[in-house]
Amino acid sequence: MNLLRRIFYFYLDGFRQMTWGRQLWIIILIKLFVMFAILRLFFFQPVAPTIAQ
Amino acid sequence: MNELLFLSRFQFALTACYHWLFVPLTLGLGIVMSVMETLYVRSGDDFWKRTAQFxxxxxxxNFAVGVATGIILEFEFGTNWSNYSWFVGDIFGAPLAIEGILAFFMESTFIALMFFGWGKISRKAHCTSTWLTVIGATISAWWILVANSWMQNPVGMEFNPATVRNEMLDFFAVAFSHTAIIKFAHTVLSGWMTGAAFVVAVSSWYLLRGRNLEMAKRSIKVAAIVGLIGSLGCMGAGDASGVDIARTQPMKLAAAEGLQKGSCEAPFSIVPGVEIPHMLSFLATHDFNGFVPGIEDITRLGYTSHQSEEVLSGEAKIAEGRLALEAFKRYRQLRQSDPEGAAQALADFNAHKAYFGYGYLENADALVPNVPIVYWSFRIMIAMGSFVVLIFLLALWLDYKKRLESSRLFHYGALLALPCVYLAGQCGWIVAEVGRQPWAIQGLLPVNAGLSSLAPTNVLATTLIFAVIFTALLAAEIRIMTRAIKDHQA
Structure with a gap:
């Protein structure tokens, strides 16, 4: 449990102490949202293959 | 080429080209910064700590902006290339899945330790995390390149006519094929060149501005050594790749040389009209009198290879392929209603299945890729790569002569080397991918048979959306990076 707490606080401190990293996280989150919530859901729907026919 | 095929290929090419702007810098810069941190751990000198941190x-x-850009390519497999995905997904999916599960999580874990761990974990543990981040990225590249290499040289599988899918028989044959090993070495080491050229260029900019001089000079030295090691390895792998391509994709080699008629004394074309006698024979077979087939041999005449194998002409392969395709269709029609007829059809199919993929081609001319694009991309790659190698050599020589700080011509040359190294990388991929057309999977499935049944306007719309998003990402990366470089005070 102590190890898990240390890992948790390691990440928490890391995120709290970020300076230029915040801007990068914003880019990453916007990018992932656009890719998975917009492109994947609305534009890149899997298409049924026809090669077997 | 029909509109849907053109747009689907264009979209895939655009996605791959954008993705390849981010990846090589991650691979190469990762090595340079890891070496610098190792110098810090070994010497205890805080200078190397500050330099590695920069x-x-x-x-x-670069990692933040570039991460996950390759996922769009995987979306495209399901949307634009569904027949391809059905046909070979059982094999192609495995390395991509391993990449996602193993390598990506390894990278993600250790990159957190690298960025958040300064002062919280020991110096050695931190340095190990930095190396493991880069090793994770490199393993990630390995599995992607295994997937790509399998498309260039499909091995370790068997076609199942009942499901119309290729099934993996030998995982290790796929994961460690000769083509995969060579492609991995050539591609990753070209990434080392890119990362090294980036460090040399940024450092030269500081020298031109008279800022951060000590950091710039020592960074150039480390980067030039990494770049030179990468360059030598890249050249060695390129040589091995030439022999491999001559054996597995002779049309790609013929197109890259614009070689119409085969010869045992094939010359290497530097530019049209300027040739080195016998050199192509040597590069392709490691024998100055080795036979290299030309476009005519591959499409219409047939030939005996350097390994003394009789190779059918493209026309003959297409005729065989059509017989296989016809038997396969018959098998699909009869397999429920007439087991005996289906068994006969399957026997007919098996007799011709080696050339199954050729049955989808209209004629032998369809086997020829765009020769001018492949020919010139190859030459641009070599010219740009050679210029970058020259910059690395010059950097080390100037450092030895203690003139690194004062040689402004070198600084401008180093700045020029940055776009050159990216252009070399992009051209390398163009040679690899345009050169293997018309095949999505060499000899098995041409691109026209791998396509989905989509309206071209759908593909056009996603291409435009994708182009806008990735251009915005690239602009963001350049803006944030240039600001970080300008603001840095060593």
């Missing part, structure tokens, strides 16, 4: 910051910017 390059790690630029690494982080």
């Amino acid at each position: 390059w790690q910051k630029l690494f982080g910017i």
Whole structure:
């Protein structure tokens, strides 16, 4: 449990102490949202293959 | 080429080209910063700590903007290339899945330790985390390149006519094929060149501005050594790749040389009209009198290879392929209603199945890729790569002569080397991918048979959306990175 707490606080401190990293996280989150919530859901729907026919 | 095929290929090419702007810098800059941190751990000199932290910051910017851009390519497999995905997904999916599960999680874990761990974990543990971040990225590249190499040289599988899918028989044959090993070495080491050229260029900019001089000079030295090692390895792998391509994809080699008629004394074309006698024979077979087939041999005449194998002409392969395709269709129609007829059809199919993929082609001319694009991309790659190698050599020589700080011509040359190294990388991929057309999977499935049944306007719309998003990402990366470089005070 102590190890898990240390890992948790390691990440928490890391995120709290970020300076230029915040801007990068914003880019990453916007990018992932656009890719998975917009492109994947609305534009890149899997298409049924026809090669077997 | 029909509109849907053109747009689907264009979209895939655009996605791959954008993705390849981010990846090589991650691979190469990662090595340079890891070496610098190792110097810090070994010497205890805080200079190397500050220097490694600066390059790690630029690494982080590139990593953050570039991460997951390759996922769009995987979306495209399901949307634009569904027949391809059905046909070979059982094999192609495995390395991509391993990449996602193993390598990506390894990278993600250790990159957190690298960025958040300064002062919280020991110096050695931190340095190990930095190396493991880069090793994770490199393993990630390995599995992607295994997937790509399998498309260039499909091995370790068997076609199942009942499901119309290729099934993996030998995982290790796929994961460690000769083509995969060579492609991995050539591609990753070209990434080392890119990362090294980036460090040399940024450092030269500081020298031109008279800022951060000590950091710039020592960074150039480390980067030039990494770049030179990468360059030598890249050249060695390129040589091995030439022999491999001559054996597995002779049309790609013929197109890259614009070689119409085969010869045992094939010359290497530097530019049209300027040739080195016998050199292509040597590069392709490691024998100055080795036979290299030309486009005519591959499409219409047939030939005996350097390994003394009789190779059918493209026309003959297409005729065989049509017989296989016809038997296969018959098998699909009869397999429920007439087991005996289906068994006969399957026997007919098996007799011709080696050339199954050729049955989808209209004629032998369809076997020829766009020769001018492949020919010139190959030459641009070599010219740009050679210029970058020259910059690395010059950097080490100037450092030895203690003139690194004062040689402004070198600084401008180093700045020029940055776009050159990217152009070399892009051209390398153009040679590899345009050169293997019309095949999505060499000899098995041409691109026209791998396509989905989509309206071209759908593909056009996603291409435009994708182009806008990735251009915005690239602009963001350049803006954030240039600001970080300008603001840095060593």
